[in-house]
Structure formats: C-alpha cells, structure tokens
Amino acid sequence: MTATRTLPARRLTRLAVAALLAMGAVAAAAQPAQRPNVLLILADNLGYGELGVYGGGPLRGAPTPRIDKLAGEGTRLTNMNMEPQCTPSRSGMLTGRYAIRSGTYAVPLGGVAEGMTQWEVTMAESLAEAGYATALYGKWHLGSHDGRLPNDQGFDEWYGIPRTTYEAMWPGSPGYSPEVTRPEYIMEGRKGEKSRELKVYDMDQRRQMDAELTRRTVDFMERQSHAGKPFFAFTSLTQPHFPSVPNAKWAGKTGNGDWADMLAEMDANVGQMLDAVDRLGLRSNTIVIFASDNGAEHLRPWDGWSGPWRGEYFSAYEGGIRVPFMIRWPGKIPAGRVSNELVHGTDVFPTIAHMTGARVPDDRPIDGMDQSAFLEGKTDKSPREGILIWVDNRLQAVKWHQYKMHLYKQDDMESPPAKLPVPYIFDLYTNPREDEHKRGPSWVLNPMLKMIGAFEASTKTYPLIPMGTPDPYQPPVAAKP
Incomplete structure (x- = not known):
C-alpha cells in the first residue's frame, strides 16, 4: 500500500484561496470592461458669458455653483464651437456631420419634411447598437412628425417638444386661434411605437418643463442602474431660450428678475442630475457633458451675454458659435484642466463612440474628429486645425x-x-x-x-441632402474615380 501525504490544513486553505483568486483574475480578464454611462446635458441658447466659470454667474444675477463645480471636476473648454442655430447644432452633434450635409442647416419654419432623413445614423443609434439604453428628454428640433422623432432616430424613449420653445407663447397671444395655427404639443414616445401628444405647450407648461425633464432623467438613470445596463441620457434643456422664464418655485428667488431666477433654476436642475449619479454609485463610470447648443439669446428682453465675444446665435461671430463646454469622467479625464484648443460640436459623436466602443458609420463623410486622446490628457493638442x-x-x-x-x-x-x-x-x-x-x-x-x-x-x-428631402432617402451611387 502506497503511503499518502496529507497537506496541512493551513497550507491547503492557502492553495485553495490562491486558486480561487487566479480563477477570478482569469474570469475578470475574459470579461469586457464595463462601458461608461453618458449623461449629456445641453442648454438652449446659453451664451458663453452666462456661467460663473465663464465670467458670469453673479454678474448675471445668480451664482452657478453646481455647474461651476462640475467644470472643476473635469476638463473645461474655452474654444468649443457649435453651429450658430439650434437645429444645425443638434444635427451636427448627433451625426458627426456638418448640418449642411444633412439638409438640417437651418431652423425649419414648416411646410417641408423638416428634420433628418432616416438614412442618417445618430449617436443614439450607434450607442443602442452597442447595448446602451437611450433616452432623450427635452427639445428635439430635428423633425416633428412620426418617422423623424427621437424614437425613430435611436432613442428608446423620449419626452419633450418636437420643435422650439417660443411656440409656447402662441396660445396666450391676442387673436390666436388653434384652427388657424396648430399649437405645439408636449409629446412622448417609445422605440417601435408612434409618439403621442400629451398636452399643449403653453406658458404654464414652459415654466414647468425643465423641472420635468430633470425628474425624468433621474428616473431613467435609476431604472437603468437597477437593471445593470449602460445608458445614454440626453437631457436637452429648454432654458434659457426665449421666453426665458423660471419655474414658479424659482420666481423671485434671486431678486434679480426672470433671467437670474432661470439661471439659478438651471444650475439647481443640473445639480439634481449630478446628485443622482452620485447616489446611484455611478460617478466613476459616467461621462458627464454640459454644453450649450449655440451662442447667446438675441431677442429682447431675454437677450443673453456672449462674454468677451461679439455677436449672438444666427451669426458667424464668436458669440454665435463659441459656447460653454465641460466634460467629467473621473480617473479618465483630468480634473481642473482648462484648454483653449479648437473643438467642434461634430466631434462629440466620434469622441463618445471611441470612449464607449460604439461604431461610427464609414459609408459617408464624417466631419467630426475623435477628441478622446486630447480630452483624456494623453496629448495637449486637439487634432482639429x-x-x-x-x-x-x-x-x-x-x-x-x-x-x-x-x-x-x-x-x-x-x-x-x-x-x-x-x-x-x-x-x-x-x-x-x-x-x-x-x-x-x-x-x-x-x-x-x-x-x-x-x-x-x-x-x-457625396452630394448634400437638400432640406425637405422626404424618406426614404438613398444617396446617389458614388462615381468610380
């Protein structure tokens, strides 16, 4: 009979633990890295000079401590450029293409099939393909009929307005009749279904809108966090677009008028979303972006402030295109960094795609550039000239x-x-x-x-797509060189 040697219990335990740790390390190495969530908060017509970190805040009647703190927790750009109007800037961000290519180069005034054709590939579609839950809450302005609403362009769900905020002034205007001009409706929809109209967007709803967008964004992040699914939340605020008025809860809070009250409300709404990210334990794995879609509001008495720059939106001056922009991703993007390197709104899609592992289409011109190496501090220079x-x-x-x-x-x-x-x-x-x-x-x-x-x-x-081009659209076959 062959004698057997029994290992001491202590040594056996150590070997077992080591084996388990090794197995765990192999399993962890085999699993893909957890993909970061994306929270994109876009203000509407927020001028370069409005926020405290850009020289505004108290100078505009209301400090902006939450947004200012966010800027210090990540990288803040002083040379971020957007298109000079709402529709083009949103189109450029979501497709990575100059809006002139997509037939979305101007704010639509009705009478045509406005918005993006379904042929365009949006950042939401790309992230959804990569396994993300996607939602848009707020202003869309890239098509107001079924087939061209957010749930037709890659978003799992949406709530907000299809067009623009000034239409909230119509129902209360002298002589207005909905039989002559139909009012804008607040809408909601889900992917694969038709969007539905909820209520008329009037001045009362205009005051409540951004608080509701904030509440829905927080709810969406909570649901996806509990489900363990990465998310892309696009919160497209309606402030400070005219009429620039605050929620009733904020009216009179600053003592400095509607504009200052609205700015204070915006800062608090952003703070609520950031608090939710922290409460859910998602801070280290969430890319947070705060930006404006174009330059300052132009129309009085709601005119905004472009800081040191000349001009407002709808102009090619720096005040029309240069906007606040900050991005936070703890451990990946340097904190406290400020850069004057040149970046453009079309860069957002390729950059987020690289950071999340999503796909950018390669069958069309993409004007955006991947800014991930620059934003992550691997280089001091933007690739854009x-x-x-x-x-x-x-x-x-x-x-x-x-x-x-x-x-x-x-x-x-x-x-x-x-x-x-x-x-x-x-x-x-x-x-x-x-x-x-x-x-x-x-x-x-x-x-x-x-x-x-x-x-x-x-x-x-790749010919430009004319504004008003109906679906289905297919580009002409490219001629062989």
Missing part, C-alpha cells in the same frame, strides 16, 4: 487655429447678409471682438481655402 461655419446654407466664415475669415458681413439674425468683395480676416488673439478695422494676415487664406476645397470635393462624391 479648423472649422467651416455656415449660417443657413451660406458658407459664412472659416476658422483656422486662431484666425478667422468672414465671407459675409451679418451682425445678427435680423440683418441681411452682405457678400464681402474682399473677405475680412481676423486674428482672434489680438482682435477677439472681430473689429473690421483691425485685419489679420492674408497668408492664412491658403490653409482656409484648402479646407473649403476639401469639403467641396467631398460633395462631388
């Missing part, structure tokens, strides 16, 4: 590094555009107000014209 700036369907300006070329002169949305016989060229470092009497060097025309030429060459292979 310049942007093209359209106002409606006019190429109005070109920006290359700190230089700007204007092809048209247009002071604001109510001024007619005037084609310039000789372009204005500005150095934004020495002439941030884009003063026509202080011109920049003409040699910068060379790289700017190359940018225009490259874009125009791409349209020969």
